[in-house]
Amino acid sequence: MKMEIIERYERTPEDEVILDISAEKIEDLYDDFDKKSHFLKKDLNQDLVDYITESVDEIEDEKFIIQFNLEIETIEENISRVRNSVNKFFIYMKELESRKMKDMVRTSLILLFIGLILATISVLMNQSExxxxxxxxxxxAEGLTVAAWVSLWExxxxxxxxxxxxxxxxxxYQRISAAKITFTFNKKI
Structure with a gap:
């Protein structure tokens, strides 16, 4: 199955999978709601983010590059800014996930502590005359036992x-943030 998926993608001469993305101009890569923001402060278009993340997930551990095919040519400074903003966007996404994971671990430790306290109280109550x-x-006492098990299980x-x-x-997100990004320009005839 994996080979059928990988065969859908073009490859570079270095055997890297090419995630091919076409747009008319650089501005199409970003969300419309923050048009006046600088490239580095704009959010990437959500469809673009979804496409990149789903594609990288799909190709698993294959080496890849992200190739933007634009119809309107732009200056090197804008290309550099796009590379930088894509990199920073996915680093930001990685940091958000890391924060969620830390919160999850903190909540889990709190539940573990509460569960152990409830289990101790329950045992002491059940041993009481x-x-x-x-x-x-x-x-x-039985209610505390159930609450302790629920807390420990969670x-x-x-x-x-x-x-x-x-x-x-x-x-x-780490893989995407470190990806090589290339640009080609194909003027519409």
Missing amino acids: SADTDIVFGVI SLATFLIKWMPNRKKIRL
Whole structure:
């Protein structure tokens, strides 16, 4: 299956996969809502971001370049700015994912701590003599046991399962931010 996907892409003489992106002009690569902003401060067009991230995810570990095919030629300074803004945009996305992952780990540690405290209180309550004679006391002790297990499970699920997609996105954004970016100009006839 992977070979069928990779065969859809052109390759450079150095055997790098080419992510081919066509647009009329450089401005088409950016969102319209911030037209007056400098290239480095603008957000990339979301369709462009989606295309690049999905393509890099699709080609997995293959080496690649991002090639922009523009109809309107521009000066080298603008090309350099686009390269820089693409790089900075994906570094920013990587930092956002890293922050989400840190928040997830912090929440997981808090849940683990709460779960351990509730489990300790529950064990102490269940070993108490009142647990056998007082129904309300016993119900509270069992409720604490359930709450402890829920808290511990959520904490462990985050450590064992939920962090993987964030880690994958971080690696993906890192690869894109380090990608070689080339430009070609094809005037419309």
